[in-house]
Amino acid sequence: MSENILNTIQSPKDLRKIPKETLPQVANELRDFIINIVATKEGHLGASLGVIELTIALHYVFNTPKDILVWDVGHQAYGHKILTGRKEIFHTNRQLGGISGFPKRAESEYDTFGVGHSSTAISAALGMAIASKLKGETNIQHIAVVGDASIASGMAFEALNHAGISDTNILVILNDNAIGIDPSVGALKNYFTKVKLNGAKDADNIFEALNFDYSGPIDGHDLELVISELERLKNVQGPKLLHLITKKGKGLRQAEENQVVYHAPGKFDALTGDLAPKSNERQPPKFQDVFGKTLVELAITNDRIIGITPAMPTGSSLKFMMDVFPERAFDVGIAEQHAVTFAAGIATQGFTVFCNIYSTFLQRAYDQLIHDVCLQKIPVIFCLDRAGIVGEDGPTHHGIFDLAYLNCIPNLIIFAPRNEIELRNIMFTAQQGLDLPIFIRYPRGRGNILDWQKPFSKIEIGKSEVLKEGIDIVILTLGTIANNAKEAIETLSSEQQEKIGLVDIRFLKPLDETLLHKILKKYDKVITVEDGTIIGGLGTSIAAFAVSNGYKNKIEIIGIPDVFPEHGTVSELQEIVGLSPKRILQVIQNYL
Missing domain, CATH: 3.40.50.920 (Rossmann fold)
Structure with a gap:
């Protein structure tokens, strides 16, 4: 056995030459490699650790890149990048001039579709499968890897609905780990829990109802079992769905136990897994925390305030309100369109609704902004986190389009606070009642004012x-x-x-x-x-x-x-x- 098998793998062709019984060693080496790089260079961690066995199995069983593999989001694709010729430059991940933190078509022929937002993989893979069929290509497999949090999104269901009658051999792999960035929410999550507890045959099967050949759930960390099931599914005709149970952060104890923090933990000790010690020096707050803490402060005195986020309670800091007023704060899952119209519905009944969505994700609900909010002058208070250039997450996440795409819509207010105090004051002003929806945009990261929790003062709308x-x-x-x-x-x-x-x-x-x-x-x-x-x-x-x-x-x-x-x-x-x-x-x- 080679001392380090991973060093011999320059492409999936090399991986396929390795005896099946030594693949668990490759899995261990791949995990260690990712942990050691991310510990010093930073990036997303837990999601890729959770799909190591699946990643190896996919490239081992399927003839990539001829067989087309589409990842949903990109947080889980680090192992994929390393096995597809980017091991030697993986240390440049997310750095200027380096490789992207997400699959990117211009970067590699193995990155078949660019993905930074969720729930796009099934639609893309289905499009590719139908294109292959139209070209008479009968020997190409099309695989979409989707997380359980992503499959609950409306776009994923639209694609499943189409795929079920598509007469293609598309394979959807459901990576079920009960968490996106924060824990998954909603009825579908409860359904997956029921399936895990009782088995698929004892539960009404939603995927079979959509005309998918369903198999699972199986242990996504049993490499031999995953390979065996993928080999079998290669020869099954029609749309198929394989349900895998995985653990986000697998292989690093702290990442398994604290999955939210270790989604993207910053620097940490690769040996112990401990996070880098924080400076004791007092720092200005993150804008997201100014939002979250101010919202709680306002909600204490205004019982009509409601908070909404699509799957980002921690990232937006709506978590503060969810902890204090759980009945008035809602995580609706990865469903930006629903979040916007849901917010509008509540607001029509006299409530003051703060809907917090990252600027880049609000792009996904553009029609709802126009049709359901602005056209009807429903005064939802939208807080757009991560506005402007966001840094290492790159072009899929920069919040640089909101000013332009909002500016052309009638019946709205657009405000950008210069600092933390301005953000507090515009939130205070908005909850006192406006005639139009307002969009408050602020950046990722920290402000520059230490003593920001000043008494509120009202801001005159439209005043520079x-x-x-x-x-x-x-x-x-x-x-x-x-x-x-x-x-x-x-x-x-x-x-x-x-x-x-x-x-x-x-x-x-x-x-x-x-x-x-x-x-x-x-x-x-x-x-x-x-x-x-x-x-x-x-x-x-x-x-x-x-x-x-x-x-x-x-x-x-x-x-x-x-x-x-x-x-x-x-x-x-x-x-x-x-x-x-x-x-x-x-x-x-x-x-x-």
């Missing part, structure tokens, strides 16, 4: 704030990116600083037209800065306002260009797209 007066150049910002502009200005000499004004627009919609008239009359040169797309955002709105009112000012727009920014640290990516203090300074100097 002048941060600094100037003479002939003004910078208009929206949200926390004001800090970068402020830093750029402070780099200049005091004489140069006097020439530059700084205004926090605060509301993209409605614009503070009264102040804008004053600004455009006073300043010859206007620079707008936003951590959203240049097309359709703040700069576009300011330019359109100037043109429609006959102003001739020179206007320069700084924001995300017409590209999908890659993955890297926030500061690295801001430098690339032109939003760093250094790059903003360069633009200012052009006008000085």
